[in-house]
Amino acid sequence: MASLKAYIATRALLVIPTVIILLTLVFFILRILPGDPIASMVGQKVPPEVLEKLREEAGLNKPLIVQYVDYIFNIIHGDFGRSMIWGKRPVLSEIMDRFPATLELTIFGFIISVILGVITGSVAAFRRGSKLDASMRVYSIIAYSLFIPWFGMVLQMIFGVYFDILPIGGRISPGMEPERITSLYVLDSIITLNFKALSASLIHLFLPSLTLGIVLSGAYTRLVRNNLIDVLSQDYITAYRSRGVKNMKIVRHAMKNAFIPVITLMGLQFAILLAGAVLTETTFSWPGMGTFLLERIQYRDYNSVQGAIVFYALFVALISLVVDVIYALIDPRIRY
Amino acid sequence: MQVKNLATKIFRPIIPEAEGRNMVIAGMIIVAIVLFMAIFADIISPYDPTKLAGKPLSPPSAQNLMGTDNLGRDVFSRVIYGSRIVLMVVFSASLVSMSIGVPIGLISGYFGGKLDRAISMIMDSMYAFPSLILAIAIAAVLGPSVVNAVVAISVVYVPTYFRMTRGQTLSLKSRLFVEAARAAGAGNLRIMRRYIFPNLVTTVIVVFSLSIADAILTEAGLSFLGFIVTAPTPDWGFDLSSGRPYLPSGYWWMITFPGAMVMILALGFALIGEGLSELYAPGRER
Numbered sequence: 001m002a003s004l005k006a007y008i009a010t011r012a013l014l015v016i017p018t019v020i021i022l023l024t025l026v027f028f029i030l031r032i033l034p035g036d037p038i039a040s041m042v043g044q045k046v047p048p049e050v051l052e053k054l055r056e057e058a059g060l061n062k063p064l065i066v067q068y069v070d071y072i073f074n075i076i077h078g079d080f081g082r083s084m085i086w087g088k089r090p091v092l093s094e095i096m097d098r099f100p101a102t103l104e105l106t107i108f109g110f111i112i113s114v115i116l117g118v119i120t121g122s123v124a125a126f127r128r129g130s131k132l133d134a135s136m137r138v139y140s141i142i143a144y145s146l147f148i149p150w151f152g153m154v155l156q157m158i159f160g161v162y163f164d165i166l167p168i169g170g171r172i173s174p175g176m177e178p179e180r181i182t183s184l185y186v187l188d189s190i191i192t193l194n195f196k197a198l199s200a201s202l203i204h205l206f207l208p209s210l211t212l213g214i215v216l217s218g219a220y221t222r223l224v225r226n227n228l229i230d231v232l233s234q235d236y237i238t239a240y241r242s243r244g245v246k247n248m249k250i251v252r253h254a255m256k257n258a259f260i261p262v263i264t265l266m267g268l269q270f271a272i273l274l275a276g277a278v279l280t281e282t283t284f285s286w287p288g289m290g291t292f293l294l295e296r297i298q299y300r301d302y303n304s305v306q307g308a309i310v311f312y313a314l315f316v317a318l319i320s321l322v323v324d325v326i327y328a329l330i331d332p333r334i335r336y
Numbered sequence: 337m338q339v340k341n342l343a344t345k346i347f348r349p350i351i352p353e354a355e356g357r358n359m360v361i362a363g364m365i366i367v368a369i370v371l372f373m374a375i376f377a378d379i380i381s382p383y384d385p386t387k388l389a390g391k392p393l394s395p396p397s398a399q400n401l402m403g404t405d406n407l408g409r410d411v412f413s414r415v416i417y418g419s420r421i422v423l424m425v426v427f428s429a430s431l432v433s434m435s436i437g438v439p440i441g442l443i444s445g446y447f448g449g450k451l452d453r454a455i456s457m458i459m460d461s462m463y464a465f466p467s468l469i470l471a472i473a474i475a476a477v478l479g480p481s482v483v484n485a486v487v488a489i490s491v492v493y494v495p496t497y498f499r500m501t502r503g504q505t506l507s508l509k510s511r512l513f514v515e516a517a518r519a520a521g522a523g524n525l526r527i528m529r530r531y532i533f534p535n536l537v538t539t540v541i542v543v544f545s546l547s548i549a550d551a552i553l554t555e556a557g558l559s560f561l562g563f564i565v566t567a568p569t570p571d572w573g574f575d576l577s578s579g580r581p582y583l584p585s586g587y588w589w590m591i592t593f594p595g596a597m598v599m600i601l602a603l604g605f606a607l608i609g610e611g612l613s614e615l616y617a618p619g620r621e622r
Contacts (some may be wrong), residue, residue, distance in 0.1 A: 017457060018457070018460075018461050018464075021457060021458055021461040022461050022464075022465060025458075025461065025462060025465070026473070029470075029473050029474055029477060030473065030477055033474070033477050033478065134355070141603065141606050141607065141610060142599075142603060144549075144602075144606055145549060145553075145599050145602040145603040145606050146599055147553055147556050147557075147573075147576075147595055147598040147599050147602070148553075148557070149556075149557070149560050149573075149576055149577070149580075149595065150576055150591070150594075150595025150596065150598060150599065151595075151599075153576070153579075153580065153583055153591050153595065154591075154592070154595070156583060157583060157586075157588050157591065157592075160584075161583065161584060161586055162586075168583070168584065268464075271464055271465065271466045271467075272466065272467075274466040274469065275466035275467055275468035275469055275557075276468075278466075278468055278469060278472070278557075278561075279468070279557050279560065279561075282560070282561065283580075293469070293472065294472075294561060297472075297476045305473075305476065309469065309473050312465070312466060312469055313465060316464050316465055316466065317464075320464055
């Protein structure tokens with residue numbers, strides 16, 4: 001176990017350079033790229049004095065190196081600046097208002113994609129070379145090529161407009177919100193035993209998370225299939241078979257080993273999940289981080305835009321750390 | 337060795353390989369049709385995509401095959417013209433990211449050392465970042481335009497080419513034929529150009545078509561969010577977002593057709609990429 005702890009500690013330390021690189025990348029994009037972010041966000045019709053004032057508000061008139069140091073220093077202190085519109089609230093608390101919605105959507109999307117991927121992938125692996133295998137492969141390529149807003153809208157048209165059984169937007173019916181504990185509506189309504197809120201939030205979650213889940217499941221289908229086939233052809237499985245071990249038991253053994261690479265994919269998929277969530281949120285008017293980012297780009301709220309992107313960067317770094325730790329816990333070979 | 341392997345792969349008709357070939361052919365047909373649409377849009381499309389062509393919001397009919405949009409423009413004509421920007425953006429962006437990512441990956445992997453570690457770390461961080469969000473950030477700073485979309489999308493895909501090239505170079509540089517070349521007195525530049533690069537070409541082609549499929553979805557996403565074109569320019573992603581307000585009233589044709597085209601085109605390139613990787617990367621598929 002000592003080596004596991006050492007591994008986790010090393011891995012945690014390695015997050016620091018990754019975070020710094022990501023933050024620098026964001027800084028580079030927002031402040032060094034040609035083109036004035038404020039001007040391009042505000043448009044051409046604003047008098048120069050106003051532009052100057054906005055630039056000052058965002059701290060963009062100082063020398064770059066000072067800006068960079070300020071920027072890193074503030075983020076380390078959890079200071080994302082203040083929003084430049086309306087109440088001028090701290091950006092971080094605005095993000096915290098929106099992030100749970102994205103987290104809830106991505107968690108459900110993630111679960112759906114893994115379940116679908118494991119089912120389709122195992123079916124393909126156990127019926128390898130059959131028509132079923134071929135159709136699972138077609139499924140995975142088509143799922144991968146689906147354009148999220150379009151697929152989401154098709155589902156909206158079918159279930160929301162034609163059959164009129166599911167809502168086409170929003171996170172919950174107005175006034176139904178459960179008491180805020182974690183701000184994940186499903187979890188909160190379970191904790192507070194508020195079943196009306198639970199069903200309302202699940203109904204609203206259904207189409208967006210299904211959209212996201214189906215689109216992302218294709219990658220799992222392939223990986224699960226190929227890994228399972230790999231594992232099933234290994235000697236110890238043949239040995240089990242020859243000794244007459246029951247099929248179900250073999251499946252259990254095979255699944256465990258086939259799953260190790262799937263976990264790596266889960267880590268990579270999380271970034272794709274977040275990107276997909278931006279489109280899903282826009283399609284389903286879901287009040288999460290993606291709609292926050294886009295809305296603030298439209299309102300030219302520079303500080304919030306920067307804050308949102310920095311937050312994404314930090315979140316991605318955290319997830320990759322978590323995945324690596326899970327990986328180490330499951331696969332003993334990875335520890336060093 | 338590689339070439340001989342490849343030849344036996346192509347000329348030995350076993351089922352999986354036939355499947356790979358069929359996938360490539362199906363993908364190529366799709367891409368060819370879309371290319372045809374883009375090139376001959378002026379001839380094929382029945383109406384001007386930006387002008388009134390019928391009663392607004394009329395459903396598909398003989399006059400307007402895919403109906404008309406809220407401004408009475410012909411959806412079919414807009415779908416045909418819409419292929420132009422997506423193809424242009426995606427092709428140029430992929431060429432740019434390929435011509436940046438491949439050389440850097442080759443040099444980084446070949447020389448190794450501190451520089452390689454530094455570059456790899458930067459590329460890995462970029463790769464880990466959600467691609468669409470990165471593209472949105474760049475497009476938001478640069479402002480909405482077709483050229484800026486090319487910049488944003490090409491930045492996003494550089495790490496894909498870098499990682500693939502670097503990985504391949506690492507394994508190739510310790511192979512016997514490289515050592516033989518070095519023993520015969522070939523310099524670093526010559527080894528990279530004459531011995532390693534030719535062996536990368538097939539993989540680059542596979543990655544190119546797979547990442548184009550992905551880039552199409554990114555382009556459509558950016559366009560859907562309003563970062564590429566403005567009205568009245570036809571572009572699939574953008575047209576899909578213009579149709580969105582009319583969804584609850586059941587005007588399905590404004591949404592179904594442009595969005596389906598995005599999927600079909602992405603599918604075309606994904607099929608080519610998958611099929612090629614099956615043909616050229618033995619052992620990956622069983």
